[in-house]
Amino acid sequence: MDEENGQLRWHRRTELPLFLASMLYLFCYAVRVLAEGLSEGWRDVLLAVTYALWSLFLIDYLVRWRLSGQGLSYVRRHVMDAIVVLLPLLRPLRVVRIYETVRHRRAHARLTLYARVIAYASMSAVLLGFAGALTVYSAERGAPGATITTFGDSVWWTCSTLTTVGYGDITPVTPMGRTVAVAMMAGGMALLGAVTGSFSSWVIQTFTLDQDREPPGP
The missing domain is CATH 1.10.287.70 (Helix Hairpins)
Known part of the structure; x- marks a missing residue:
């Protein structure tokens, strides 16, 4: 029960900030791809930001894994979460969970x-x-x-x-x-x-x- 409560608290506290971080990750990646005249200095800054954001996603996954107390079975049961860590561009697709997190803070669905x-x-x-x-x-x-x-x-x-x-x-x-x-x-x-x-x-x-x-x- 304590593990489930810990997972729920972590989920509610981090889901929205991590979603915003994923949108920033997508923005930095888009600028690196589309801005052909961008200087090498700015490219390095954007690359550093994307790596920093990816490290946040990895830490979040490891914390969820630790709080679950499920060992290696957590990886099998949460394959999509592992894929999102490996492919951070897919993380914005977790918008479904964002809505559910916000909805649970209110009394009813809109x-x-x-x-x-x-x-x-x-x-x-x-x-x-x-x-x-x-x-x-x-x-x-x-x-x-x-x-x-x-x-x-x-x-x-x-x-x-x-x-x-x-x-x-x-x-x-x-x-x-x-x-x-x-x-x-x-x-x-x-x-x-x-x-x-x-x-x-x-x-x-x-x-x-x-x-x-x-x-x-x-």
């Missing part, structure tokens, strides 16, 4: 279940798409035979990949770019499935309630 799922999936798609576009652009630009030569190309490719359209006019050629592509295809299908499934359930529930309210026929 959004219905369906609206929350759609909002979470939409925000996650935007964050995943932006992080993926940055990573692919960083890997592809300057590569031999690359078709993604500008950040605009990367954004266009990201949109077509997340929506599973896949026009094929622009494709990654580097191992890193293709690895990110596979991850974004899987993420895109999951997010679109969450949105369409929630919307369909909401529509069905709405029509069902309307039908139940109708007075019986003569």
Whole structure:
């Protein structure tokens, strides 16, 4: 019980600050990738900030691991947390937990279940798409035979990949770019499935309630 209370206290105290730190991490990474005329001095500063922020994420994971008292089984039970530590650009996707943390400080939820799922999936798609576009652009630009030569190309490719359209006019050629592509295809299908499934359930529930309210026929 004490371990669970310790985990809960740590979670509530650190989740929002760490989310803000993850957004700063994403900002620093974006500036390093997109600001081509940036001096080496500023690049070093941004790199130092990203490493410092990553160390915070690692410390948070280790503290959660220690407070859980689960040993190595904690890693198996919290695979996503381990992935987020290894790939900090994905940490903003924990926006779902941020909302839940804030909501528990209030008496009730401001959004219905369906609206929350759609909002979470939409925000996650935007964050995943932006992080993926940055990573692919960083890997592809300057590569031999690359078709993604500008950040605009990367954004266009990201949109077509997340929506599973896949026009094929622009494709990654580097191992890193293709690895990110596979991850974004899987993420895109999951997010679109969450949105369409929630919307369909909401529509069905709405029509069902309307039908139940109708007075019986003569």
